[in-house]
Amino acid sequence: MNVLVIDVGTSSMRGILYNEKAQILYVHQIQYEVNYISETEAEQDPADWKQALFSIGAQTAQFAREQGLTVDALSLTSQRSSVIPVDREGNPLRPAIMWLDKRNASICQELKDREEFIVSRTGARINAVFSGSKMTWIKRNEPEIYARAHKLLTIADYLAWLMTGEFRTDHTYGSRSSLMNIRTRQWDPQLLELYEIQREKLCDLIYPGDIQGYTCEAFAEATGLPQGLPLISAGGDQQCAALGMGVVADGDMELTTGTGAFLLAYCDQVPEDLKADVICGAHAVKGKYVLESSMLSCSSLYDWFKKQFYPQGKDYSQINREVEEAPAGAGGCIALPYFQGRGTPDFNSRATGSFLNLTLNTTRQHMARAVLESIACEAKNNIEVLEHYAGEARRLFISGGLTNFAAFDQMQADAYQKLLIKSENPEQTSLGGLISALVTLGAYGSYSEALQAVKSGEKTREYRPNPELAQVYEQKRQQMKELYGKLYN
DSSP, X not given: OEEEEEEEOSSEEEEEEEETTOOEEEEEEEEOOOEEOSSSOEEEOHHHHHHHHHHHHHHHHHHHHHHTOOOOEEEEEEOOOOBEEEOTTOOBSSOEEOTTOOTTXXXXXXXXXXHHHHHHHHSSOOOTTSHHHHHHHHHHHOHHHHHHOSEEEOHHHHHHHHHHSOOEEEHHHHTTTTOEETTTTXXXXXXXXXXXXXXXXXXXXXXXXXXXXXXXXHHHHHHOOOTTOEEXXXXXXXXXXXXXXXXXXXXXXXXXXXXXXXXXXXXXSOOTTOOTTSEEEEOSSTTOEEEEEEESOSHHHHHHHHHHHOTTXXXXXXXXXXXXXXXXXGGGOEEEOOBTBBOTTTOBTTOOOEEESOOTTOOHHHHHHHHHHHHHHHHHHHHHHHHHHHOSOSEEEEESGGGGSHHHHHHHHHHHTSOEEEESXXXXXXHHHHHHHHHHTTSSSSHHHHHHHHTTTOOEEEEXXXXXXXXXXXXHHHHHHHHHHHHHO
């Protein structure tokens, strides 16, 4: 059985053709860019994703024909909270409002007095990342677009419609909307009223891992892939990455350091004492949950620092070398990494980035290291929150672009004082999409069985904490918390 996994990221879309042993048969990737209109507005033309999808489908179909292979199913995982209004024929009515767009911040602020109620229903406090308030913004500011919209889609929903002609979405995307009741896994009438959204504008909800539909004639004609192939909705990209890394039992936690940073811990059910300092969402494992924390700036912050202070560098070799040369603690230099606001535990869109404790002895090497140390210290804050609900993490899997820098991985181990496990296979998100499809299609009887089969022989690298540096990073973390409190509390 061969499965084409479509993995939709913020900067690219990849199609990976796997066999059921997780051997990669073919990869095709398309790059694209978010349009940053202003400090608060970020959009993208849905045609980028349509063209990428059709190109991936066509190239994979051609490869399969040339090699005498079959494509037996498709699996879809995507970034989660962007919004695309479409008409009845599925034509986009405006550019997508991206997940990192913050034009809806004032709407979120309006709803603050209802936050306790919203948390009780959704498992998450109000924040500008989620899609529900983006939909409200469209209704209030572009009423003609809202009126014409047949559905308000995520990127995954839009691509699924292109493939199947069906308007469906799964619980992982619903749990990033502020509109779905996390316990019933249904659109909540009171939340819809609060956010001013009509139920008929939303897709029908299904479980992650369900068959979302079957490839339609139009998609088959556009790509050369067979009509009638099952499309599995594998869930949002972060949940899929967690599944791919093996977060399927109590004590499992993962941290992805990409454009933003996301931490997910396995949870069998919604915690009874759930508060507003964490996000509880649907897991890619059918019927289960994840507890999630997020940081809005991660590798994007390191990218920014490189561009500003190492403009001549063609790659990251110089800045990485200077980070390694700088001492742990960065000579006392402190960075607050809130360059796009703060995510969990308080979702503060007013927060901004800062450098503090600068002296005439501070160098750019210190500042570069302080950027990465600030990311690790902020992640430690979120690990503590997750462990309050899910218990101590037995193992912490790491992935994402920043983990390609081994010095940062060791920095994380020292800051968290935990054993970190990094797979040498970079395709953990798409691997989660494969596992979901193989279980759904009956190739394996359980997620654990599928994980054992597809990850056998996978090479990993371990990072063990240096106890001597525990106090250095803990002192810095407490200083950061104190400074943040003075600035924003």
